[in-house]
Amino acid sequence: NAGVTQTPKFQVLKTGQSMTLQCAQDMNHNSMYWYRQDPGMGLRLIYYSASEGTTDKGEVPNGYNVSRLNKREFSLRLESAAPSQTSVYFCASRVTWSYSYGYTFGSGTRLTVV
Amino acid sequence: LAKTTQPISMDSYEGQEVNITCSHNNIATNDYITWYQQFPSQGPRFIIQGYKTKVTNEVASLFIPADRKSSTLSLPRVSLSDTAVYYCLVGDGPLDSGTYKYIFGTGTRLKVLA
Numbered sequence: 237n238a239g240v241t242q243t244p245k246f247q248v249l250k251t252g253q254s255m256t257l258q259c260a261q262d263m264n265h266n267s268m269y270w271y272r273q274d275p276g277m278g279l280r281l282i283y284y285s286a287s288e289g290t291t292d293k294g295e296v297p298n299g300y301n302v303s304r305l306n307k308r309e310f311s312l313r314l315e316s317a318a319p320s321q322t323s324v325y326f327c328a329s330r331v332t333w334s335y336s337y338g339y340t341f342g343s344g345t346r347l348t349v350v
Numbered sequence: 351l352a353k354t355t356q357p358i359s360m361d362s363y364e365g366q367e368v369n370i371t372c373s374h375n376n377i378a379t380n381d382y383i384t385w386y387q388q389f390p391s392q393g394p395r396f397i398i399q400g401y402k403t404k405v406t407n408e409v410a411s412l413f414i415p416a417d418r419k420s421s422t423l424s425l426p427r428v429s430l431s432d433t434a435v436y437y438c439l440v441g442d443g444p445l446d447s448g449t450y451k452y453i454f455g456t457g458t459r460l461k462v463l464a
Contacts, residue, residue: 278454326394
C-alpha cells in the first residue's frame with residue numbers, strides 16, 4: 237500500500253541510550269517531516285527536509301539529528317535519550333511543487349524513555 | 351508562532367451537525383486552509399482543503415469567508431466514530447517550496463455523545 241511507513245511502532249529506551257527512528261515513503265514526495273506529539277498536545281515540528289540532501293530545524297530540534305538518506309527515506313536519531321523525549325513521533329511527507337496538497341502521515345512511533 | 355486559533359473542545363450528540371470555527375488572521379494571500387482529523391494512537395488524516403468560498407467532499411464541508419481570516423469545518427450528522435481531534439492548519443514558509451510546513455495548534459477535541 238502506498239503511504240508513509242515508520243519503524244519501529246513502539247520502543248522503550250533507557251536514559252542515555254541512542255536509537256534511530258526510520259521513515260520511508262513510496263509516493264515520490266520531495267518533502268519529509270518529523271513531528272513529536274506529547275499527551276494531549278498538538279504536533280510540534282522537529283526537523284524537515286525540503287528535498288533530498290537538505291534538512292532544516294523546526295520548532296524543537298534540540299536532542300535530535302536527522303538524515304535524508306535518499307528521496308524515500310528520512311531518519312530521526314536520538315543520540316542520548318532523555319525522559320523528556322518520551323513522546324509519539326510522526327513522520328510525514330508531501331509534494332513540493334504544489335502548496336495545495338497536504339501531508340500524508342505515518343502511523344507513528346511511540347517512544348518511552350525511562 | 352501561533353498561526354491558527356480554534357476551540358479546545360466541543361461536545362455534540364449523534365445525528366447533529368457540528369461546526370468548528372478556526373481563526374487565521376495572518377494567512378498568506380495564496381495559502382490554503384487545511385483540516386486534519388486525528389484519532390487516538392493514529393497519525394492525522396487529511397479531511398478537506400480550500401482556498402475560498404465553499405468546498406464539499408464526502409466527509410465534510412469547509413466554509414471560508416471573503417476575507418479568509420477564518421474558516422468553518424462542518425461535519426453533517428456526526429456519529430460516535432467522529433470523536434477525534436480536529437486540526438485547522440495554514441502553512442508557514444514559501445508556499446511552493448519544500449520549506450513550506452504546517453505548524454500545529456492544539457486542535458479541537460470533539461466528543462460525540464450517544
